[in-house]
Amino acid sequence: MLNALTLHKKVNNKYNMYMKKKFTQFRWLAATLLFVAAMAMPKMAWAQVTTSQPTNGNGTAANPYQITTAAELAWFRDFVNAGNETACARLEANIDMSTVCHPANESESVAELSWVPIGNNSKRWHGEFNGNNKTISNLYINASEAYSGFFGYAHNRNEGQRGIIKDIIFEKVNITSTADYSGVLAGYAWNTDISGITVNSGSINGTTDVGGIVGYAVATKISNCVNRISIEGSDYTIGGIVGYAQTSSSITNCANYGNVKGKRMVGGIVGQSNGLTLCNVFSSGDVTFSSTADGSGLVVGDVSSTLHISGYVIYNSDANRYYNTTVQEPVALGKVSSSATVTGESNIKGLSSDLLKSGWGAWLLNGCKSEGAWGQTINTDNYPVLNGTQIYPKDASMKCTYTDFSGTFTNTSSEASTVSLTHDTYTHYEYIAPTCVEGRKEYYECNGCHKKFSDAAMTVEIDNTVIERTNAHHDFGNDYVCKNCNATMPLATLGDADIVVEKTDNYDSQYGYNLFKYIADGTGTLYVKSYGDADTEGAIWTSVGGDVASSAKNDDSSSSETDFSLTFDVTQGETYIIGVRQKSHEAIEGDYVLRLRGSWTETSDRMGIEPFVWTGEGTEASPYKLTSACHLLWFAKLVNNGNTTACARLEADIDMSKVCHAADESKGVEELSWVPISKSSNPWHGSFDGNNKTISKLYINTSAENSGLFGYMLNDYVRCSIKDIIFENVNITSTANYSGVLAGYASKTDISGITVNSGSINGTYYVGGIVGNAAATKISNCVNRISIEGSVNYIGGIVGYAQSSSSITNCANYGDVKGSVNIGGIVGYIVDITLNNVFTLGNVTCGTTNPNCGLVVGYVNEKLTIQGHVLYNSDAKIYFNNAEQTVQAIGKKYTTTTITGESNIVGLNSENLKSGEGAWMLNGQQSTGAWGQQLATDDYPVLSDYKVIKAAKGDKDKNGNDTYWATFSNLNSDATLLVPSPRNLTVYNATVSNGKMTLKMRTDSQVAKEEGVLLKTDGEYVNAKANATDGLKAVDYTDNNLVETPATEKTINAETGYKLYRLTYNNSTDKTGLGFYLGLVKDENDNVISSDGSQLKATPGKAYLKVSTGAATNTATTALARSFVFPGDDETTGIGEIVIEGDAGISGSANADGRIYNLQGQQVTAPVKGLYIKNNKKEKSYKKQKGI
Secondary structure (H helix, E strand, O other), X not given: OOOHHXXXXXXXXXXXXXXXXXXHHHHHHHHHHHHHHHHHHHHHHHHOOOOOOOOOOOOOOOOOEEEOOHHHHHHHHHHHHOOOOOOOEEEOOOEEXXXXXXXXXXXXXXXXXXXXXXXXXXXXXXXXXXXEEEEEEOOEEEEOOOOEOOEEEEOOOOOOOOEEEEEEEEEOEEEEEOOOOEEOOEEEEEOEEEEEEEEOOEEEEEOOOEEOOEEEEEOOEEEOOEEOOOEEEOOEEEEOOEEEEEEEEEEEXXXXXXXXXXXXXXXXXXXXXXXXXXXXXXEOOOEEEOOOOOOOEOOEEEEOOEEEEEEEEEEEOOOOEEEOOEEEOOOOEEEEOOOOEEEOHHHEXXXXXXXXXXXXXXXXXXXXXXXXXXXXXXXOOOOOEEOOOOOEEOOOEEEOOOOOOEOOEEOOHHHOOOOEEEOOOEEEEOOEOOOOOOEEOOEEEEOOOOOEEOOOOOOOEOOOOEEOOOOOOOOEOOOOEEOOOOOEOOEOOOEEEEEOOOOOOOOOOHHHOEEEEEEOOOOEEEEEEEEEOOOEEEEEEOOOOOOEEEEEOOOOOOOOOEEEEEEEEEOOOOEEEEEEEEOOOOOOOOOEEEEEEEEEOOOHHHOOOOOOOOOOOOOOOOOEEEOOHHHHHHHHXXXXXXXXXXXXXXXXXXXXXXXXXXXXXXXXXXXXXOOOEOEXXXXXXXXXXXXXXXXXXXXXXXXXXXXXXXXXXXXXXOOEEEEEEEEEOEEEEEOOOOEEOOEEEEEOXXXXXXXXXXXXXXXXXXXXXXXXXXXXXXXXXXXEOXXXXXXXXXXXXXXXXXXXXXEEEOOEEOOOEEOOEEEEOOEEEEEEEEEEEEEEOOOEEEOOOOOOXXXXXXXXXXXXXXXXXXXXXXXXXXXXOOEEEOOOOEEEEXXXXXXXXXXXXXXXOHHHHHHOHXXXXXXOOOOOOOOEOOOOOXXXXXXXXXXXXEOEEEEEOOOOOEEEEEEEEOOOOOEEEEOOOOOOEEEEEEEEEOOEEEEEEOOOOEEXXXXXXXXXXXXXXXXXXXXXXXXXOOOOHHHOOEEEOOOOOEEEEOOOOEEEEEEEOOEOOOOEOOEEEEOOEEOOOOOEEEOOOOEEEEOOOOEEEEEEOOOOEEOOOOEEOOEEEOOOOOOOOOXXXXXXXXXXXXXXXXXXXXXXXXXXXXXXXXXXXXXXEEOOEEEEEOOOOOOO
């Protein structure tokens, strides 16, 4: 059939051929052809989709869009992909998709129309979609882009709201993709809950990460889903339900009945597991793979990390596992990595087709009972099915180890019986009589299932083999041994001890307590304290059976802990008995901690012994004062045992090697890894003051998440606070997520003054020099100097991953950063953060071809706000493996990302950084602030007391060298101005009289607090360092009219009868005419408000000139000096004179030879009108000059 273009060409050809024929013939031909075209055009129009907004619903979870047609479904897709990522919908009818997506049909001139998925990598949907158990048929996709499926990409970047998709039935799907991530429901699902999805017919063929339900699942829960179609991928991670699953994903009550085919990592349920729980799932199809490089199995192809089996995993042991066309052994798990952990593997069961047909699979999947999600119509269904007919055991039996199945099941409840078990051999345990300890019943334990029975035939099962003790206490003798059971009284030592507090008789004697023997380590005061889940009370005796020497009932009034505390004077070497009991004398579930500390009289034989003393109450007002590694370990245990608001302060430098260290085989020393303070199950939210002390030799080697001095910090109502810690020689290695020298994970935490000077950290995901993952956390005045390395994702010099309006202020990273993807000198991955005056120096190395690497930030997802400046070393390198890449501050950002103040991200080369320019910029182009740099010593900005002043360039001196001038003042302390040798620096006072300025050289470069000065030097930058003490006396105003500026930038008004002058250029563009000019103030639109010196915009750290109107006026001319300009400018009108006393600008002795010099020390042979120095006295020349 003709298409429109062919018809148009034919019209032109006919016109050329019959051009000379009758006009009527042409009209007839044209009309005929137009009619044919009109007949053909409607069939081409099928390639155009007309969408329609649903008439009901507003897209919220409470009132979702109610979709009844394919056109409405296409509209919803476009609505989401336009940025409405939380839109919600519900199907109200079965949907035939063929009007919005279909293959080409050349015979009917129908063009192909591939379904564009809902959500993509830049518009990640995370709303709710309720299929309402309706059917979607004829879904057609033929794609060359990643993320193929009904949904493309489902994910909430803020790790908050989870997407929900449920109750959809798919028929006649046709999906083909030449790119990654393909699934019938979704190509990629992250933090998504998926349930009730059934794929009944069709086909899917992709490349990598292909699944019957989802291609790639991250932290996603999939339940009650069924796939019945064949799954095929040309490469790796191909699965019947999910292609690749990671990060605590789960698959529950799901079945795959289709065959699965791929190159490698092919599995009946999942292609590759990297952190997955399987609970009551079933797979019956064949698995085919073409490469033996990685595993392929009837359940899971490759297990690279954690795989947890909950309930049962059942597969058809008669299914085939093919390598190309050759049948292989039918294994459930194709390959398990040496570093992987599989728990519950014994619950993976392969059942033959006959056993599956009989009903055994459904019974096991229901947890060995009839009721549950699984059912089966016996003699009709060959396999267990979800929501099938309930089954009952009829004459079924099996071995107690859930093997050797036999018998059948029925759907008739009246025919039901129990499943009989046969047991293995047994172990016989004889009777033990109870005394003051528990006794034991005689029983027989099956060596197969390990159940306990009262008879050798193992027919009567018993749950409890314990005989309660007849005495509720031990009867200890003077030898501290129980007279009844020979138990020895447990020994208590200084430090922490985990104890179990047992039920006791209600006696007032020792019999009412759990007793502990303590031999005093010193002479002095013993402190005893107990922590647990319920109220406790304690006592101390000096002998067995004696009177109570000291006792304490529960003395805690807070709800966070229940304890007692008592003190007692002890003598070194003497034995004491400590008693602990539950206040109500009931049995206690769980462990308690008994803490002993001693404050000893210092003697020569006790020097250097650990002082095990706690000081302080653990509150913010009275924190625990920690002086040793043992104290810090005690504090960690205190927090991790439930005291989540405890506060502490370091009172000494701490060497951690006593409580955490690497193994040393030569010395027989085993490894001891630090267990971080605060855990995710019970996070700490107190305060910790490092007091600028040093923690050295922190050692961590772990496979657990949340590594650092602190582990996991979070509280929705109270912010944590950690400050002022210096780290040296850290050694941190983690094979799990979230690693930072200070903390693995910090949420709603204020962190300041942390410095990491030496050592190493090596993690996987979320690795930072200070914090691994920061959420709603403020980090300020922190420094990292070590190399940061992560094997995978989110790696940063300060923070690995930052989100939820976090901020980093006045922080520096001087170390190199290395990882695979999303790597940055300051932050690896940003969702939402503010960077304020931060600096990074080191190189960045990435390990993938699309790494998202930047010298400042690796990846910006949503929002980055720049306040102040963000500086980086433009001479630093970005490497992919060993090859240099293009240097960039930000590796990558989303198209919808908002970056405010991006122009303030500045790269300075090494020379500019060394000059002091970086420190000056980071302080807001002022000499005050957090940043400093000792010129000629520090090669880059540092957080230090050496503040940097930027001087304005003036005229050249007699040797042709540039001169620089600046004003300075310091409100906080006396200060010293410095320049490195061999540079020169001169400091002046300035006074004005009779319209003339006089500069008087000061004897040194010391400046008193709240005093203003003028300085002259031979370089652009000058140091100002606060003195250790204050005591300098400022020069009186009569001898120095320079005034200090306020602490914050603001406009100040002159007092009545005074004028204000500021140091500036007459022409700021050309930087000419440097001098003091009458104050000028402009509004926000750059309009002049005043220019007569009545106002002045003052900048912190500088000084301005405050002059009485009379002093600023020349009495001879009655003209007010509007400026005092340093010589060399052509400005003439209104210039006040400048006299420099004690410094003619000439090196060596004063000029007494009669020669004339200008103020830069240059000899003048033909002076024009102006000011000069002769014989160390000012001279005027009145020679006429053009314009005067």
